[in-house]
Amino acid sequence: MKLILLGAPGAGKGTVAKLLTAIDGSVQISTGDILRAAVKAGSDLGKQAKAFMDAGDLVPDELIMNIMKDRLREDDCKAGYLLDGFPRTIPQAEQLKVLLEEIGEKLDAVVSLEVPRDVILDRLTTRRTCTDCGAIYNVKSNPTKEEGKCDKCGGPVVQRDDETEEAISNRLDVYNEKTAPLAGFYKNEGMLMEVVATSSDAVVDAIKEKVGL
Numbered sequence: 001m002k003l004i005l006l007g008a009p010g011a012g013k014g015t016v017a018k019l020l021t022a023i024d025g026s027v028q029i030s031t032g033d034i035l036r037a038a039v040k041a042g043s044d045l046g047k048q049a050k051a052f053m054d055a056g057d058l059v060p061d062e063l064i065m066n067i068m069k070d071r072l073r074e075d076d077c078k079a080g081y082l083l084d085g086f087p088r089t090i091p092q093a094e095q096l097k098v099l100l101e102e103i104g105e106k107l108d109a110v111v112s113l114e115v116p117r118d119v120i121l122d123r124l125t126t127r128r129t130c131t132d133c134g135a136i137y138n139v140k141s142n143p144t145k146e147e148g149k150c151d152k153c154g155g156p157v158v159q160r161d162d163e164t165e166e167a168i169s170n171r172l173d174v175y176n177e178k179t180a181p182l183a184g185f186y187k188n189e190g191m192l193m194e195v196v197a198t199s200s201d202a203v204v205d206a207i208k209e210k211v212g213l
């Protein structure tokens, strides 16, 4: 399947994407994961992106589009993809539309995960991420077996630099201003599917039904 997952930070895009990859071999493409890997590797891209990310601001559209133009042409995309955290602005959505036409592809749907703001805030402040494999934990609902150590790969599990209360509040403001308008954009395109996302399993079931799996 080929989907865009829309939703505020902490809405569960990453979790839902990971569940969907297990169903039909589609790959999860998370621009946030790609950028964090670049920061960790100290590449040019990472150096250009880090300050924006730490503040909870968006990385410039041009950097993101350069990443995605290459990424969507890779072989593993043939099995389908789940775009997680991209597009994030109207210009990115417009450029993605052109890019998909260029490579002759059509999305199945744009899924908007709707979660109340208090749930989002609670999830983000309690979220922990493995710096090695990107696995996501939660100190309340899904803790690691051993504190600070990833169950899957043994890597360090920490709070992200952009998950301080200040950065989180900025990320939510940026989301409302720059990303929330994408719902209207995709509604116009006739592609929007809105799902109340309090349980990831319910979201996955709704998506399976929509794409006929």
Ligand code: ADP
Pocket: 008, 009, 010, 031, 032, 033, 035, 052, 053, 054, 056, 057, 058, 059, 060, 061, 064, 084, 085, 086, 087, 088, 089, 092, 162, 171
């Ligand atoms: P979230 O948990 O907020 O959805 P992500 O892991 O998707 O976080 O992204 C983390 C950060 O990476 C964002 O706050 C932003 O700085 C940057 N980023 C990720 N994807 C994009 C994008 N499509 N456009 C601009 N910036 C992005």
Ligand code: ZN
Pocket: 130, 131, 132, 133, 134, 135, 150, 151, 152, 153, 154, 155
């Ligand atoms: Zn790990």
